[in-house]
Amino acid sequence: MDLGRIVYRVQATEKCRVPVVNGKLLHGAVFKLLKSQSEGLATELHNALQVKPFTVAPLHINQGEQTEDISHYSVQQGECAEISITAFSEDVLHIFLNVPEGYVFQIGKANFELQSVFKATSEHPEAVLLTKKEFMDSMPPKVPELVTLRYVSPTTFRLDTSDYPFPEPRMVWGSLAMKWNQFDMPEPLDVAECKAMAEKVVPWKWKGNTERLRYNKNIAVTGFVGEFTYSLYNLDDEQKKIFYRLAYFAQFAGVGRMTAQGMGQTRLCSVAEGL
Numbered sequence: 001m002d003l004g005r006i007v008y009r010v011q012a013t014e015k016c017r018v019p020v021v022n023g024k025l026l027h028g029a030v031f032k033l034l035k036s037q038s039e040g041l042a043t044e045l046h047n048a049l050q051v052k053p054f055t056v057a058p059l060h061i062n063q064g065e066q067t068e069d070i071s072h073y074s075v076q077q078g079e080c081a082e083i084s085i086t087a088f089s090e091d092v093l094h095i096f097l098n099v100p101e102g103y104v105f106q107i108g109k110a111n112f113e114l115q116s117v118f119k120a121t122s123e124h125p126e127a128v129l130l131t132k133k134e135f136m137d138s139m140p141p142k143v144p145e146l147v148t149l150r151y152v153s154p155t156t157f158r159l160d161t162s163d164y165p166f167p168e169p170r171m172v173w174g175s176l177a178m179k180w181n182q183f184d185m186p187e188p189l190d191v192a193e194c195k196a197m198a199e200k201v202v203p204w205k206w207k208g209n210t211e212r213l214r215y216n217k218n219i220a221v222t223g224f225v226g227e228f229t230y231s232l233y234n235l236d237d238e239q240k241k242i243f244y245r246l247a248y249f250a251q252f253a254g255v256g257r258m259t260a261q262g263m264g265q266t267r268l269c270s271v272a273e274g275l
Contacts, residue, residue, distance in 0.1 A: 003088040003252045004129035006096050006119055010105055010112035012079050017072040018059060018110050021213045023153075023262020025108045026056045030085065030260070032106065037095045045092075052260040053089035053183050054096070055253065058153055059107060060084070081112060084126055084265075086252045088183050093129075132186055139248070143240040145233050146204060147247050148269040154211045154223025155256045155264045163257075165210050165222045169201035169230055172255055176246040179253040189242065200234040201243065213263070223256070223263055 019025065035042040045052055060082040061073050075081070083105065087093035103114045118124035130138070149167070156165040157175065164171065177194035208226015215221070232240045247268050254264035 001093055001097070001129045002090050002132045003086070003135065004093055004097075004119070005084060005086045005126055005252065006117060006129075007124045007127050008083040008085070008099070008105075008114055009116040009118070010081050010083060011115050012075045012077055012081070013104065013111045013113050014077045016075050016110035018061065018075055018107060019072055020070065021215060021262075022059045022107060023056060023213070023258070024215050026059060026083065027261045029105045029107050030054065030056055033099065033103070034092070034095060037098075038091075041091055041095075051179060051182055053092050054085060054087045055259040055265065056262055057084040057265045058262045075110065080115070083112075086254070088179075088185075088249075088252045097129075135248075136186055136245075139241065139245055143232065143237075143244040145240070146229055146231055147244060148227055148229040149247060149250060149255070150227045150267040150269055151208065151224055151255065151264070152267060153263055153265040154213055154221070154225055155266070156221060156223040156258075157256045163221055163223075165224045167224055167228050167255065169198040169203065170195050172230075172250075173198040173201070173243060173246055175255055176250055176253060180246060180249060183253075185249070189246075194242070194246075197235060197239050197243070202231040202234065204229045204231040215261075221258065221263065227269065 031042055031046065034045065061075060062080050085096060087096050097119065099114055099117060105112045118127040119129055120127055151167060155167055156163045157171040174191060174195040177189045177191045181188050181191065206226060206228040208224055210222050211225050212220055212222045232243055235243060250266040251268055255266045256264040258264065
């Protein structure tokens with residue numbers, strides 16, 4: 001398998017508090033997992049690649065209650081949570097699929113023991129595994145002219161020295177084309193050409209809002225959360241196929257920056273689900 005989304009069901013080993021904004025802590029937990037299985041790969045990913053070949057969704061706690069200051073979840077011993085993680089690198093995916101039974105994820109000061117690993121939609125609606133060929137073969141013969149992306153977690157882009165929390169077509173498809181090439185997906189793309197084509201994509205309608213994530217006293221990031229429908233009407237048929245393929249890839253690669261720290265989680269909606 002070459003790319004996929006895996007869901008870990010984990011259980012708190014003791015009563016604990018988990019920050020509501022926990023993407024950075026999960027990022028650290030994932031690197032600790034990678035290092036435990038392949039120190040060389042973990043070092044390479046940490047030092048050599050600015051864009052990581054995996055994404056992590058914010059920790060989903062089934063029953064945790066927010067503390068009075070609303071900055072943390074209060075979790076009881078034995079409570080379950082879910083870690084949703086994607087990979088679009090065969091080596092990384094192999095490690096994620098073979099986490100040892102009973103492995104403990106350390107998320108800040110909280111410890112969660114692995115209970116189950118979901119790898120297929122039949123086991124969990126979010127889980128899926130694909131080869132690159134299966135990914136390419138899954139594209140529809142006729143691409144819809146309207147494409148709706150749901151930005152599940154705050155999504156932002158870097159514009160000069162500032163964060164830009166609005167998913168304009170040029171930002172979205174430029175980001176995805178860069179990731180597509182970086183991780184050796186089939187049929188490499190010209191990133192500059194994709195950005196130029198994106199100028200013809202029309203932001204059709206959207207609903208959502210911005211959310212500000214405060215990672216610590218010094219770092220806070222604003223991102224867009226919601227749904228955004230794009231019209232591909234002005235693209236030719238081949239360009240539409242490329243843009244739809246990248247929109248589908250967004251479900252594994254995430255959109256924008258800090259996708260390995262909980263941001264930019266994205267889903268491609270069906271036509272019926274669109275706005």
